[in-house]
Amino acid sequence: MKQAAHQGIDTQSSPSHLQAFFDCSSDVILEHDPALRCLAINPAGASLLQISPQDYIGKTSQEFIDHHLDPLPHPSFFQELSTCLHQVLQTGMRVQHLHQIIVEQETRFYEFSYTPIHDDTGIVAIVSVGRDVTASQIRQNQVDQVLRRAQTRLLSLIRMINSCNLAHESLRQREAVLQTVLDKIPQCIFWKDAESVYQGCNQQWADLVGIADADEIVGKTDYSFAWSREDADSYRAFERNVMISGLPQLHVLTSRLHVNGERIWFNGNKIPIQGSDGEVMGILCMFENISDRQRADELNKSAELLQLVLDNIPQALFWKDRELVYLGCNRNWGKAAGLQNPLEVVGKTDYDLIWKEEAELYREQDRQVMETDTPVLHLIEHRHNADEQEAWIDVNKIPIHDAEGNVIGILGTIEDITERKLAEIALQKSEARLRQQTEQLEQTLRELQQTQAQLVQTEKMSSLGQLVAGVAHEINNPVNFIYGNVNYAHDYTQELLGLIELYQQHYPTPVPAVQRKIEAIDLDFLLEDLPKSLSSMRLGAERIQTIVLALRNFSRMDEAEVKVVDIHEGIDSTLMILHSRLKASPNASGITVIKEYGNLPPVECHAGQLNQVFMNILANAIDALEEGSGVRGQKSESNQTATIHIGTEVTDNQRVRIYIADNGLGMTETVRNRLFDPFFTTKAVGKGTGLGLSISYQIVVERHKGSLQCFSELGQGCTFWIEVPITQNASENVEPHSAESIFTEPLRDFVQ
DSSP: GGGGGGGGGOOOHHHHHHHHHHHHHHSSEEETTTTTTTTOOOOOOOOOHHHHHHHHHHHHHHHHHOOSOOOSSSSHHHHHHHHHHHHHHHHHOOOOEEEEEEETTTEEEEEEEEEEEETEEEEEEEEEEEEEEEEHHHHHHHHHHHHHEEEEHHHHHHHHHOOOOOOOOOOOOHHHHHHHHHHHSSSSEEETTTTEEEEEEEEEHHHHHSSSSSGTTTOOGGHHHHHOHHHHHHHHHHHHHHHHTOOOEEEEEEEEEEHHHHHHEEHHHHEOOOOSSEEEEEEEEEEEEEEHHHHHHHHHHHHHHHHHHHHSSSEEEEEEEEOOOOEEOOOHHHHHHOOSSSGTTTOGGGGGGSSSTTTTHHHHHHHHHHHTTEEEEEEEEEEEEEOOOOOEEEEEEEEOOOTOOOOOOOOOEEEHHHHHHHHHHHHHHHHHHHHHHHHHHHHHHHHHHHHHHHHHHHHHHHHHHHHHHHHHHHHHHHHHHHHHHHHHHHHHHHHHHHHHHHHHHSSSOOOOHHHHHHHHHHHHHHHHHHHHHHHHHHHHHHHHHHHHHHHHHGGGGGGSSOOOHHHHHHHHHHHHHHHHHHHHHHBBBBEEEEOOOOOOOEEEOOHHHHHHHHHHHHHOOOHEEEEHHTTSSSSSOOOOOOOOEEEEOOOOSSSSEEEEEOEEEEEOOOHHHTTTTTTOSSSSTTTOOHHHHHHHHHHIIIIIIIIIEEEOOSOEEEEEEEEESSSGGGGTOOOOSSOOOOTTHHHHHOOO
């Protein structure tokens, strides 16, 4: 309700709590504006009065009675309601009234409190709250009967005192008896004249206002005591209304400040005193101390409000005693535990709830918290709720202390973090997918870089192959011309030499001019050296032909289709091209090449690509031998010569194996594991790209479905095994050959 702010309730911070309290309260709650028009009525009130809220809201009680089409179930209530509201407007004070309402042919008593809500301009609303007090009213009626009889006697005595002109001594005796009776009554009793001046009281009231003798109150007013002037004004105004209306006000909830400073709550009855002529001549007030009952009601309201607050907290709460017996919980915790009402948990243990299997674990945690007096915070647990739904919870368990600091129980708070946990799991899965995609992208990037490098290298090798093939072709033609004519020149020379020999036989003494020419050209040396020169020319032409053939064999790398070739020709062609690096020079001894060729059949392969593999491995072997200290220079103490060992064989699974071994420095395990990685090189900058062995691995493994392996230890040289299938259709489902073969022992002896 919007006017609740005037009573100290913060509606801005908890509107849902107030609305829940308004809707769920079993008490009758109504709200009226200063014109006495209804602003609100809660469901409990509408149900009790058997009306529709829409019919009543916006009307005064009198308008509602006058314009209601059907007979009202409780017309007297609305008439009394209108009277009480007018009284609140007139006095500006809270009014208590007991209403009788017939419910299912039974009289029920509802105690209503009409409270004005003030602001700077005055009354802005009146809030009416009614509670069923039938049980207490029945008991009160019994007390009232006794009080009425006492009041009747008291009024009779007062009338006798006021109306009878008795003897003074007799009157004093009657007054003494009356005072004695009044002092024995446990209620506070006082009476005033029509001007609200005290005419008497009993001792209970005298003790409350702080006077020793009840007689001393005569002639005093409410301004004579410790109450504030505002309170005294409100008391006198209320009593004046009673005397003006001539109607008693019964069971009015009111309070007075005791002389000791304590505020006492009373169930008050104020009855106008009438003379024999019917005129009101004063007022009689009887106050019953109900402070304990009021405090109990306030505690109940506080407990209800506290439970309402706890039920609207988003976290689940529970609390146990020292024996781990539940003392209470809020609605969220009760729902998770499968309870219809949070009060059902009182007196239960964890063994009585749905988590029987985990009960001992929970109880052990609770014992440890209480025994160590140490809270457990943010304990993440995985469990299933009463509806079998999977849930994650954040648990806090805190020891409860009494005023002396002793642990008397445990408070638990539970926050459902299922959504957050599911979000974290989804995030982890998303991150895993992202990492996987990143790795795939990185792998794709590496493959693209490798493919790009391979394409560049292949293009370079293809261009080189085309250049070599062109050069070989251009050289081959004149060489064939020379080689083809050398034989004719030899034959022609032999015939000319034979002719010269006949001339010398038949003309031993030539003419002087011929003799001088013979001496000038040293004919005898010419006759001896010319056949040798022609023979050297033939040998040179044959050498050129061999080189051209090797170049043509090596330049097959641009051929895309698979061809049947002689593997040995490819190896020999590669060695021919590398001959200049193998032979001895003034600064280094030569490299010995030992060939142990087996009887290999023709092999289906990409010959140019395999030649590239041979070139890369042999070039690396030469580099390793050149870098080896003391291997190609002066002979070492063990007379070890730089050597490359090449062997071939046919394996038992229709493959050919080529091994190339050197007795260089070898390599570490770390280097060997990365040997076929793209761009990995141990050579100096500018000497190697790190692509040779990587491309060789792709040629052998991916293009030919073979295997390429390296065996090496530091200081023990290096051996490469190349295996390719003899025919490409036999390459499927064939495992690489094991490391043991007929070459294993000779290679081991050679490397060592």
